[in-house]
Amino acid sequence: MAELRCEPDGFGPNFRIVLFGLGCWAGDADAALAAAERELQIALAEAAAAREAASARKETAARAAAEEEAPHARLVLVRHGQSEWNLANRFTGWVDVDLTEQGMLEAREAGRLLAAAGLEIDEVHTSLMRRAIRSAVLMLSTLNQCWLPVRKHLELNEQHAGLLTGENKVSCAQRWGVDQCLSAVSRRVAGLWEGTIAPALREGRTVLVVTHGNTLRALVAYLDGLAPEDVYHVDLPTATPLLYEFDGAAPREGARRVGRAGGGGAARPLPGVRCPRERGAAR
Template identity: 35%
Template structure:
């Protein structure tokens, strides 16, 4: 029987709305030039670690798919294809979607904004049906099953959908010994870490995942991760990036 496979989690590179300091959520912007550079650097980091993915899963959103395709092209020369899974899509940020963080800080204050952004069970105020319908016309959201694009979402709701992906798709692949790359978003990957590591509320509130830094998970039998919380393949650069994220209020 083969050993358990390796899982790499990768947050997409910087998007145009990330660069503007806006809450992106279910909006579907492309990568910036910096974001494409982050994807290429992630591929170089994976190559240096001799990790060649057999299975690549991405959210349906353009910024994640573009990251996955750039990484895959550089690592496998096109011999592996990117598969999409809507469960990896970013959370719905409700009425915060598209708005600048600085404006929201001035309007609601840091404590309220932190509560909506970082806690496990809180959800921002919902967007209007008209806003949701407009977002639903994008290719990424149209690819989601009916009713799964919501007016707002808590991180716990995101964890519910990624938990299904973990048990139904990722665990069987890893059990078969596959090397798996998952490209997602700040919150969908936070939720996946919550599931894999059985994080507490405080731990998930403090978790920040920077763009473009591969996070490796290896597992003991029973899918017990070692070490808990995984290992960044470029730990020094990742620690610096996490520090910048934390200073900006988090993922």
């Protein structure tokens, strides 16, 4: 604020005019200051919005460029060929049963389907169970890629069948209405996905996973974004490859399910399943 100095009496009227002028000026200045502040706020907000829009445009362009450059990856999911206990319709879980003759034929046929689709496998993952390992080896042999190492993981083992192990699936379903909960198997499969499978897909590799009914359900649920109650209805016959293709750096979001690379398979659907912790209602 300007400093006002008192003048001698002779300047009285002029002094009052000056004061009046200064008063007006001071009043206008406040209004002008407020208006300028408003203008400044508007200008700052506009600049921030413009900056945000520019950075969003830049991000979109970078993502599009990354996706264009990202390698094309493939994931083949397949349940092993028919096992001895699939044939007998018994709950198998961690019992290490072998393939039937039919199961071996199915595994070879699955390999032929992949060869016919022109797929060359970069890496193979399976469980510690012989029905899955043998199926993977037979598939690779038919694919003329038997030199590929088969990587075995506990995480890909079938869900443990607990007290149901060895029981007939139909009679159990009739007697008790069997429930199965995939949460434990989903957790261990998710760990393998994050640590091993997804990084390979990010590098554009073609990954074959030969595993079991429920581990496969957990993977399919994850990839297709299925709710726990829906995944129980997913029918996964033996030795029937599912092909997923991925473009971009985020395997799960980039998944494109190509479909079954062929029909056949001898598996019967599992009895109705329900997980009390995940679904309150009975079915």
